[in-house]
Amino acid sequence: MGLSLQILLPFFGGLAVLFAPRFGRDMERWGTIAVMAVTLLILIFISLNGDSGRWLQMVQADWAPSFGIQVLLAMDGLTAAMLAISAGLGIVCVFISWEVTHRSPLYHAVICWTVAAANGVFLSFDLLVFAFFWELMIIPAFLLIGLWGYGNRESAAMKFLVFNAVAGLGLLAAVFWMGATAPEITFDAFELAEAGYSTPVQVILLLGFALAFMVKLPVPPFHAWLPDAHTQAPTAGSILLAGLLLKTGAYGLFRFPPLLFPDGLMAVAPYGMALGAFGVVYGAILACGQFDAKRLIAYTSIAHMSIVLMGVCGGVHFALAGAGVEMIAHAFSSSALFLLIGALQHRTGTRDLRELGGLQKTAPAFATSFAVFFAAALAMPGTANFLGEALVITGMFQVNWAFAAIALVSLVVSVVYATRLIGAIVFGKPKAETAVFDDLKPYELWPIIALGAGTIVFGLFPQVLIGWLRPAIDAALLPLGVGAP
Amino acid sequence: MTDGSIWSVAPLVLLGFAAILAMVLAPVQPTPRVRLAAAVPMALAVLILLFRLDAPEAPLSVLLADDGMARLGALLAAAAGLGTLSFTRTICTGREGPALVAIAATGGVALASANHGATLFLGLELTTLPMVALALMPRTEAAVEAGYKLFLIAGIGAGAVLMGLAFGFGASGSLRLDAWSVEGPIAAIGLAFLLVGLSVKFALVPFHMWSPDLFAGAPAPVGALAGSISKVAVAIAALRIGLSLPAPEIWKLGLLLTGGAAVILGNLAALRQDNLLRMLGYSSIAHSGYIALVLAVGGDLMGDTVLVYVASYAPAIIAAFAVAGLMGAETRLEDLRGLAWSRPLAGVALGVALLSMAGLPPAVGFIAKIYLFSSLAGEAAWGPLVIAAVGSALGFAYYLRFSIKIFTAPVGPTPRAVLNRADGLAMAVAVALVVALGLYPEPLTALVAASLP
Numbered sequence: 001m002g003l004s005l006q007i008l009l010p011f012f013g014g015l016a017v018l019f020a021p022r023f024g025r026d027m028e029r030w031g032t033i034a035v036m037a038v039t040l041l042i043l044i045f046i047s048l049n050g051d052s053g054r055w056l057q058m059v060q061a062d063w064a065p066s067f068g069i070q071v072l073l074a075m076d077g078l079t080a081a082m083l084a085i086s087a088g089l090g091i092v093c094v095f096i097s098w099e100v101t102h103r104s105p106l107y108h109a110v111i112c113w114t115v116a117a118a119n120g121v122f123l124s125f126d127l128l129v130f131a132f133f134w135e136l137m138i139i140p141a142f143l144l145i146g147l148w149g150y151g152n153r154e155s156a157a158m159k160f161l162v163f164n165a166v167a168g169l170g171l172l173a174a175v176f177w178m179g180a181t182a183p184e185i186t187f188d189a190f191e192l193a194e195a196g197y198s199t200p201v202q203v204i205l206l207l208g209f210a211l212a213f214m215v216k217l218p219v220p221p222f223h224a225w226l227p228d229a230h231t232q233a234p235t236a237g238s239i240l241l242a243g244l245l246l247k248t249g250a251y252g253l254f255r256f257p258p259l260l261f262p263d264g265l266m267a268v269a270p271y272g273m274a275l276g277a278f279g280v281v282y283g284a285i286l287a288c289g290q291f292d293a294k295r296l297i298a299y300t301s302i303a304h305m306s307i308v309l310m311g312v313c314g315g316v317h318f319a320l321a322g323a324g325v326e327m328i329a330h331a332f333s334s335s336a337l338f339l340l341i342g343a344l345q346h347r348t349g350t351r352d353l354r355e356l357g358g359l360q361k362t363a364p365a366f367a368t369s370f371a372v373f374f375a376a377a378l379a380m381p382g383t384a385n386f387l388g389e390a391l392v393i394t395g396m397f398q399v400n401w402a403f404a405a406i407a408l409v410s411l412v413v414s415v416v417y418a419t420r421l422i423g424a425i426v427f428g429k430p431k432a433e434t435a436v437f438d439d440l441k442p443y444e445l446w447p448i449i450a451l452g453a454g455t456i457v458f459g460l461f462p463q464v465l466i467g468w469l470r471p472a473i474d475a476a477l478l479p480l481g482v483g484a485p
Numbered sequence: 486m487t488d489g490s491i492w493s494v495a496p497l498v499l500l501g502f503a504a505i506l507a508m509v510l511a512p513v514q515p516t517p518r519v520r521l522a523a524a525v526p527m528a529l530a531v532l533i534l535l536f537r538l539d540a541p542e543a544p545l546s547v548l549l550a551d552d553g554m555a556r557l558g559a560l561l562a563a564a565a566g567l568g569t570l571s572f573t574r575t576i577c578t579g580r581e582g583p584a585l586v587a588i589a590a591t592g593g594v595a596l597a598s599a600n601h602g603a604t605l606f607l608g609l610e611l612t613t614l615p616m617v618a619l620a621l622m623p624r625t626e627a628a629v630e631a632g633y634k635l636f637l638i639a640g641i642g643a644g645a646v647l648m649g650l651a652f653g654f655g656a657s658g659s660l661r662l663d664a665w666s667v668e669g670p671i672a673a674i675g676l677a678f679l680l681v682g683l684s685v686k687f688a689l690v691p692f693h694m695w696s697p698d699l700f701a702g703a704p705a706p707v708g709a710l711a712g713s714i715s716k717v718a719v720a721i722a723a724l725r726i727g728l729s730l731p732a733p734e735i736w737k738l739g740l741l742l743t744g745g746a747a748v749i750l751g752n753l754a755a756l757r758q759d760n761l762l763r764m765l766g767y768s769s770i771a772h773s774g775y776i777a778l779v780l781a782v783g784g785d786l787m788g789d790t791v792l793v794y795v796a797s798y799a800p801a802i803i804a805a806f807a808v809a810g811l812m813g814a815e816t817r818l819e820d821l822r823g824l825a826w827s828r829p830l831a832g833v834a835l836g837v838a839l840l841s842m843a844g845l846p847p848a849v850g851f852i853a854k855i856y857l858f859s860s861l862a863g864e865a866a867w868g869p870l871v872i873a874a875v876g877s878a879l880g881f882a883y884y885l886r887f888s889i890k891i892f893t894a895p896v897g898p899t900p901r902a903v904l905n906r907a908d909g910l911a912m913a914v915a916v917a918l919v920v921a922l923g924l925y926p927e928p929l930t931a932l933v934a935a936s937l938p
């Protein structure tokens with residue numbers, strides 16, 4: 001029961017929030033915060049009282065038994081971390097949207113529904129229900145970009161939707177084929193893992209799954225939607241995109257290919273690593289050429305998520321662990337960066353690097369937090385991002401030193417874009433736009449502190465995070481025929 | 486006839502009674518009252534059908550079947566008729582509107598239970614002719630064109646059905662559909678003719694020309710009838726033929742070609758439409774195409790897929806036309822801007838209906854898409870599967886282009902729309918069905934599984 005609340009509570013909470021303004025001013029905001037807080041408390045309670053086996057908790061119930069569909073929810077440490085991020089970002093989104101007044105009840109309901117659908121993705125192990133939530137997740141995010149975005153929002157929203165919905169068809173087709181050809185129709189991932197497909201079949205099915213995951217991640221050449229979506233989305237939309245939706249792609253890649261198609265994954269792994277390596281370089285180089293701060297960070301996201309793809313395809317202990325850590329670390333750092341850029345745009349009306357500068361003089365708190373999170377995005381030692389990327393690259397050296405070397409070189413390139421961004425925004429002389437600049441307000445500062453604490457605590461005490469992820473990492477390695485070191 | 490068969494025939498009788506009652510009252514009473522008078526026996530018919538869904542199969546007569554499939558089809562047709570009735574207005578369909586809708590519903594029920602050539606033909610005509618009459622009611626140029634196009638093309642279709650029946654009779658010596666499993670060129674020619682006739686009604690390419698004009702030019706109830714009752718009933722009639730005959734090659738090949746062409750052409754043409762009703766017209770051609778592909782491929786899931794598909798499409802198209810009826814025939818993409826804010830119920834109804842047709846959760850259309858893809862994938866029919874996947878990818882683009890407009894902020898004057906109680910009820914029921922069955926599909930899937938032989 002407890003696990004289904006992680007989905008039902010935000011979903012019905014979103015419905016309730018629609019009617020909240022009747023009970024007083026700002027009630028939709030407090031209502032959303034309450035829903036997310038209760039969801040988070042239930043999550044903590046379940047995690048602390050979890051079973052000792054492979055899963056902390058597992059829930060199984062019928063949904064449409066005549067078609068073999070069931071509700072099969074399972075949570076381990078990785079899932080718990082993702083669920084915590086999703087509820088936490090839900091709260092962050094409310095705080096930083098305090099000045100959104102345009103159709104505010106629907107806005108907050110849409111935030112709740114995004115969280116509900118993403119939680120469904122993280123928890124479901126019935127592949128059909130997984131696909132259901134996977135597709136469902138697109139709709140609230142689409143509304144968020146299309147209704148509250150900036151200038152060119154409608155075409156950005158359409159682009160986001162068409163890319164993701166079409167890619168979802170690959171997942172759907174693979175899932176349906178697996179279900180329909182099973183001896184008795186079933187979509188249970190654990191049962192289907194035993195189905196014993198031949199390697200060519202596994203490769204085809206894996207490509208169907210991977211299409212959906214790689215578009216969401218996104219890895220070039222499937223990334224064209226992301227820069228537009230990030231640029232046009234409202235701040236909360238960017239945060240949910242970077243912190244949650246991209247991570248569903250990473251999570252899916254981490255969870256399902258090793259479980260369902262180990263032989264297929266091994267067969268295509270070199271190509272996956274090559275694509276990942278290409279993505280790392282491509283994202284880093286394009287980030288160097290951007291003048292729009294949001295676009296720049298969007299391209300760095302492409303680079304960092306490509307590292308996750310490399311890690312999963314590496315299929316060795318270090319690389320896989322690194323992929324797990326990287327997706328959590330990047331959820332913290334990228335959502336914080338989008339929060340800061342959102343604040344910047346709100347105050348100055350521009351994101352153009354050429355019109356900004358000198359914030360270390362006018363807004364020290366902003367400048368400091370910006371520098372900290374960019375250090376994290378750079379994977380400086382001491383941040384969780386460093387741990388993730390270092391582990392992936394270490395693992396890569398065990399598998400293929402060329403790809404590892406490419407990833408390492410891209411870290412050098414990342415210094416270029418990072419210094420450019422920091423230099424343009426934080427240092428230099430204040431320009432006309434930034435001469436008068438209100439520093440971070442408390443409702444922006446608290447989320448920043450929370451996200452920063454996550455980045456640094458996990459960076460300094462990596463064993464905590466690795467310990468949580470351990471069962472998931474071991475379970476992913478087992479079918480690949482690689483034991484823990 | 487046994488005692489039980491009173492209940493078997495009651496829905497058909499009640500619907501016929503509703504039609505006669507509406508006809509008698511039309512000259513002397515205002516439309517809302519006529520509508521109510523017709524709605525009561527129709528609602529009674531729906532109730533009887535609901536209660537008899539799990540009753541044992543009763544061979545009613547040589548003309549009409551009373552099995553699970555017939556009951557499910559009759560239920561859908563009667564409910565669709567009831568939904569359509571709620572937005573027939575004097576202004577668009579004259580006072581005769583309710584009577585004509587009731588006749589079409591009667592035809593739909595007859596067609597769904599047809600296991601004999603005579604009932605098949607009668608059912609087809611009973612659903613088509615009221616649509617022609619309804620289309621001609623407003624006497625505008627567009628409506629007259631739509632009505633005559635339907636009349637002429639459906640007339641050719643009726644001729645083809647008669648030819649098919651004649652050849653079938655020649656080959657097998659019987660008009661019973663289940664007696665037609667004979668080999669030989671004559672039976673094959675008969676089936677080919679029958680397929681042409683049904684394809685006309687089903688708007689499969691290249692027999693689709695009447696459909697977009699009818700959707701856009703004729704009053705909204707006509708489009709709703711064409712999209713719901715006649716689609717449900719023809720799909721069930723075709724399914725009955727497909728289930729009772731052992732894999733006739735010409736039937737499969739014909740369905741594959743016309744269905745594939747319908748998916749591709751319907752979706753491509755819908756992509757280019759700016760007019761809501763024309764878009765719905767072309768997209769309904771595509772949906773017919775998906776069903777035809779499933780019928781062509783066959784397999785264990787064929788029956789379930791066809792029934793789930795029509796059952797999920799019917800409430801969505803009725804909701805869409807209920808809204809379109811309010812907005813007027815010339816509703817363009819820009820006119821929908823902000824509908825969800827000025828008329829929340831109408832906006833949400835149209836939005837949810839389009840979502841369902843696009844096959845996205847939480848609408849029941851997603852469940853229909855599950856069945857569609859599973860049934861094609863389960864038979865390893867890669868060609869049709871690719872066509873269906875490309876079709877639904879195109880579908881996302883045009884359905885969501887319209888639905889995002891509904892939810893964008895209005896600029897300037899908000900869309901004109903006056904809701905009355907019946908409209909609101911029809912929309913609310915349709916939306917509730919679409920969302921509830923999308924979130925918890927078990928009642929529908931279990932019902933469908935139970936109603937197949």
